Amino acid sequence: MRFITISRVLQQHRNKIQIQLRCHRHLHSVPNRPSVGIAFDIDGVILRGRSPIGDSPKALRRLYDYDADSGSLKIPYLFLTNGRGIPESRRASELSQLLGVNIDPIQIVQGHSPFKNLLTRFENELIVATGKGEPAVVMSEYGFKKAISLDEYASYFKNIDPLSPYKTWTTTQPCNEQKSSGFDVTSERVKAAFVVSDPVDWSRDIQVLCDILRSGGLPGEKSEHQPHMYFAADDLEYQAVFPSERLGMGAFRIALESIFNSIHHKPLKYTSFGKPNPFVFKNAESILMELNGIYKDTKSHSFKTLYMIGDNPSVDIKGARQAGHPWFSILTRTGVFRGKENHTYYPADKVVDTVADAVEFILRREAIA
């Protein structure tokens, strides 16, 4: 069931991108494009926290024909990253500022970006969204009409979180306008739950998600039907500012799944998007193709090589390896991976120190000036 869903999602996503890209075409469409493309991971490759690493601004500027602000792309590239719970447009503008190049929202493929392709299924259904940032805003911008944050959802159920007296969270208070416009969450069943970005309040989120999932979408009720559960990513650990890796959304999924399976007689059913899922790489290929100015027949204009530059062997490299041709994996030593040689379990096609070295390698290999 999982892969049927994903392939349907991919098709819908492609259709949408084609429509969106017709508006951006003039920015990127230049003849005689090389048949290569690049996907960059962000955290641990391009940035650590909010600081650029590995000479990343300079490396990115080398991918443009002239000036990075006004010039067109020499090599189409995008960012393949876990989301921060903010819309793609805002992330693009934030990255443009931090990196000094003009990044288009279409170049931002966040873990939660594919959620927009579930719109036909849940557009008018009650859905909950959780994670740092503004998860419900992200879902609303994708077009979901009845998206509510888990923060706000929990606030409608008194005492649902017994630990709340010990917390000083700032939550969005429920307001009457929302209730009167069809948001009566205390009587309507939740049809799907989305983990958009890394959850912040794990004890509350795990508790409320378990309540929703084992009650058929309405805490306190009884039903055998489990609402749909979607995760934007499944990375166990990632490189942030702290010297050693930090727990990611995959760790949250493990916690939720193992607790749910202990209190419920049927195991948790869920779908994880995000690297290393092969769907992500298929999706990236399709977007890079659009960026390359090829709209008509994707099959006859396939890429010679697509480069995945990442720091995490079990996510970036494993994903690119599983995706197979035309993906070529480059592992940097600026994040999760710090080894001298290659990674033992998920060896990359090439290991370099920094993202600048990776771009240098690609330009030389492709004989691009």
Add this chain to the structure above:
Amino acid sequence: MRFITISRVLQQHRNKIQIQLRCHRHLHSVPNRPSVGIAFDIDGVILRGRSPIGDSPKALRRLYDYDADSGSLKIPYLFLTNGRGIPESRRASELSQLLGVNIDPIQIVQGHSPFKNLLTRFENELIVATGKGEPAVVMSEYGFKKAISLDEYASYFKNIDPLSPYKTWTTTQPCNEQKSSGFDVTSERVKAAFVVSDPVDWSRDIQVLCDILRSGGLPGEKSEHQPHMYFAADDLEYQAVFPSERLGMGAFRIALESIFNSIHHKPLKYTSFGKPNPFVFKNAESILMELNGIYKDTKSHSFKTLYMIGDNPSVDIKGARQAGHPWFSILTRTGVFRGKENHTYYPADKVVDTVADAVEFILRREAIA
């Protein structure tokens, strides 16, 4: 190894109780005591949140000879409960106020009470304590000289919790006095971690505990030696104010254990105290014996019957059943269990509606006026 530790702990605990009880003896020591005792669970049996349930104040008053404030105990009783991260003395005073009977700290056996018996092992070692309430205060009152809360511990390691910018926790700020009195946590290894009560900030606690446990006690370092890990309880769910059960410390343990085992090559080693561990019931028996005024030879003055009154089949009833003679289990319908008949997997010796019915049953069965 686990049970060697526990039996040693039990012996040390008994010795301590005997010393403590000599001071309280006059309160409880009355001749011709019946050879029965009662252990009450609190949440879902005596209280829901802070409200008495099942006529509990009246039921408790029936256990005294005359007036509950000044009279002596007709039947020795204690509370066998998970802790709230506050010292036994404070919990006793809180319960006395809520229930209108004079409860002595010795009658409060919290999940974390047995931690005091690990004093000989960790008295002068750096230990971290987590959970709602004041976990480090609890440990300090037990005599641990270098107990620090995980809240404060985490504050010494910049960026250890990447989600902290999204939180507005009130944490104890590190202060120089503590550092100068031998608390240099950034260079000293943590020897043991204690989960005293239900953790509040799961994402931070799981992250920092994983850091401590896989680094040999100093985040960022490398060591094969895992510091000791103790949990005060292991209840998966419990009955709070919300209509359906809430996740307890056992759920937190499952989350920590499954994540730790995914990121580390050796499985987590830990010890869980609290019900249904048979140690808890042995310990309760020994305290009830002290309350009954028998100090000299515990073996020759064993109880005819000890009643465990609880609402949770998999914790209270399972525990009493595993403990065997002289335990007799009574299941109330005021908390986790709401069934008409008995529980399927952990049937109690007797099922009643409320704690008042349980006390009535005991008094009749023992022919006590």
